[in-house]
Amino acid sequence: MSSIEPIDLARASDAVELSPDAVVVRSPEGRVLAWNPAAHALYGWPASEAIGRVFSELVETDVDGGVATMEAALASSGRWEGQVTRRSVRAEARVLLVRAITRRGEILEIAQDVTEHHRQRTALERSERRYRNLFGAMAASFWELDFSTVGAMLRELTASGVRDLREHLTAHPETLRAMMRATRVLDVNDQTVVLFGRGDKNELLGSVEPFWPEESNGVFLESLLAAMGGRPSYSQETKLRAIDGREIDALFTASFPAETVARGKVVVGIVDITARKRAHDALERSEHRYRHLFHHMPLALWQLDARGTVGVFKAARAAGVTDLAESFDRDPDLLRQCLEGMVVREVNQPTMAMLGGRDPEDFAGSVARFWKTRPDTFRRAMEARYRGEATFQEETQIDTLDGRVIDVLFAVARPGPSSDPTVSLVGIIDISERMRARQQLTRLQSEAAHAARVSMVGELTASIAHEVNQPLAAIALNAAAATRWMGRPEPDLDEVRALLTRVHADAKRAGAVITRIREMVALRAPVRAEIALDAIVDDALLFLGHELRAQQVVVHREPTAARVLADRVLLQQVVVNLIANAVHAMAGRPEGSRRITVRTELDDTRARMTIDDEGPGIPEADLERIFDAFFTTKAQGMGMGLSICRSILDLFDGKIVATNRASGGASMAIVLPRA
Template identity: 35%
Template sequence: MRLFGLVNPKQRLSPYEIGVVSFAFLLAATLFYLDTFTDIQSALATLYVITLLLSAETLTERGTLLLAGVCISLSALSYVAGHGLQGDLAAALRLTVAIAAMVITCLLIIRNQRARLALIKFNTDLQSSEERYRTIFEQSRVALWERDYSQVRALLVKLRENGVSDLQAYARNNPDFIADCIACIPTVAANAAALELLGHVDARNVSSMRRYIAQDDATFLELMVAIFNRESSFEGKGSIITSDGTTRLVLLTVGFPEDVANFDRVIVGMFDITEREMAQKALFEAQAELALASRAATVGALSASLAHELNQPLGALVVNAQTLQRWLDRDPPDLAAVSRSAERIVRDSQRASDIIQSTRSMLSERTPVLESVSLADLVSETQMLMESELAKNRIAFDTSETPGITAVSAVRIELQQVMINLFTNAVQAMAATPEQHRRISVTIELAECQSVSIKVHDSGPGLSPEVLKNLFKPFCTTKATGLGMGLAICRSMLEARGGTLTADNHAEGGALFQMTVPIEAVHE
């Protein structure tokens, strides 16, 4: 029968089970004989229920159904053999009662078998889960403890019931409170990583953590507060003392069970973060040193920037002052020329002041003053500022503007500084160019993304690949007396306001610098 799935799938039946099954079948045969060949007028067929009950522990669900079918068939056969096809109401009622009893018994046995199988499966899964948990617990490289928090929880609940609302204040007023709590938390189990963290101690020596918790550590009290406030978990940094007296910094994690009955086995995890904290401390110290070096570098860059940007207006001041002195030395003095030179001195002094204010605003959090700037007018004004230098070097200057370009919203002095730098570089780049070919061409046209492009093209030798590669890097210069800050400062100023500055060689020769300025102000 085992081959047909009628008997429970065990390796072998015990002698007791074999005897019970044999007795059940013998009882079924005896009942069939008595019900068929004797004149006993009673519901003997009902006793087939005993056969089903005796076989319930041995047969499978399929075997039970088959045995119930056999018993019902035997009862029907006995009825036919004893009464034929003639109707006998009393006998028919006895048969019906017997069949009903067998059907109900069969269903109850099947239900119990299924419940028993489910219970067996549940216990098997539970055992398997416990084995997996124990394997993870023992083999994990994370320090794990199983601790009994039931006693300390009961202590904290009692304090709450007695009216304690601030556990930290209670701990300050009761110096022995922490020690009492530690004594109420025995260690149930600890894995190898936990024993290693404490200094390769014996598992029998960690039944209490009193020896390993630092005296001045506040993390344990925070853990007690978490339990006191009925929180679901706790995480905090603390320190422990290993068996050799070394202090280790750890990250403590505890998850509290929802069922208070499970507080007798709470998992506690510890992560050794000593090296991480030391590295972080070293990083903070390095950042502080870097900030100090950065401030020193900022002062140096600011000094270089001011030296570069103030060079032109200060040079103009000297020239205009010398010119004014020559006009005064004439006999009689040319007062009109003196007045013009004085106006230029005031103008250049104001430019120097504006440069300083602009540089300060870039280093501070103050919002710069934006104004509506006509780029054509600004180019013309800048050309006038450099008129003497352009004339001295015999340089032609022309400007073209695409019709319909509106004014831009920008910091006027910053744009003018950029233009002066580009025009000055162009003048210096054409030093070896024949005078009749020296020219600076400025083109103003619309660009993408709601911006205006200003292109400055000179007729010099152009830019070599090596120069183009490092052109906008600070302190990169091709001039013997240059600081290499001008173009780097220009690009930084434009990018701070949403613009750009690029450089390339023109198809017709010479260098081409292109600056873009957004039409609308960029809000940072």
């Protein structure tokens, strides 16, 4: 190295001073000999303080293999170039591209700041990995198609005088099928083999016609017209057919970049709709290749930046929090922090249409404004995420930008452990129509139950009259006796007072009967409340008391403290119906052998009421149909009673089961979640 000339900065001083890159000259011992203004700006030390000091005392250097390896390479070859990270007490850490040479032991180093370039490259690599991982979870198939022959066929039709291709090809489906046969499959991905094939990719390469049932001709036609019309894409739900003949409900999306359409090529994406409903995070494959698909899925999609919320979670875990729900209860501000920490990064067009936005920028910022009505849903989603659950789904309501509140199916998913933990994907489906239909169904069920109660009251007229007449007769008798006592020369006021007390009690008893009847026949919305099962049995037996005595039926009770959440009147209707059915079932039994057992039981999660009779039982062939609407074994029955009973129990997450007892007779079991 002795033949190499020493570094002469004097001749190049102007160039060094003007250089945008940091130029530093060090002695063999590492002391700074020269230091230009760019070095001052980069490292924070002015030349007056840097020159003469050891470079490593001013600036800390991190490099792969260590600084010693870098210095050794420089000493052996006289040159070194590479990327380092440097920081000083006066400047933040920066990523630099350093080029260094030695001249007689002195080291000339030029450092270029590439921090921003490094950050962008790292972000790009991270983004690409994230979207590739997301696509790996998608139930999506992709096809590369050659439709150059179809383009020629369409141009030939136009040249022959056909002005309306849609009308012509609709009227001539055989021509359209010929175009399908002319569209060739060039390549497919692995998911396509899973969805459409039988394990051999080659059997999918050929004409696309076998995959298109005739009922989907219109979608194929519209995709051709979209391509010919210069549209960037076309998307539609349709039916497709697999190699083995299975029909698949699919979302068909074709993308038409101008450069590929010009070569007669097109890429088609197909998503199994069932899989899409199960996994809303299977919507993007990569930020660059499948951005178009994200924006044309007929589903409201959000991409959220959860860095703020992840920070809240990290702080909670560091504090030893294992149950986020308890923390939310203790500190309501924690939920606000989670809401503010979840920021909208991107939305697609269906989201803007659903929530009243005109531009994606309308959605920028925290998600808090969308959860004013139902923050409880967001809270449960956060609790699920804190527990490590990858997905969360719930029917709820969300606030729109234009002030509406809509019913939605909300689903959120986050990538797996190997992906960016700050990314969350949200899918929202507007279920307003479904909720209105459900409310209409509930109303119709309520009206049917009401009609059944009115009918039941009509059937129990004799029992009701007896229950009312008893206290009324007692009132008349006691009132007459009180009048006679008052008519004596010396009235016995104590006796009169006792008689009037009995009159008052009988009047309350009659009033209670009338109140129960009015509640039974009133048309109202179900009210869920905590009630004791045996109290419902008490009410039912009061209604049926006269009928039970007239038919000489003995009721045996086995009560417990079982309590449930249900509507008292509706549940009373079920029990009255079942006991009345048991009475009717035993009408052919000899007197003295008519017995009904009502038993209530309780376990950890469920409450159960069993009503057993000693009638002939239920024919085995009828057990599966006994709760069907309009099915009846009675000559004068309409077949609605048990069907309505089942509908009522469905409202409260309950069920009813009919069986035959081994000793004879039928058994009806009501099961409800315990309160």
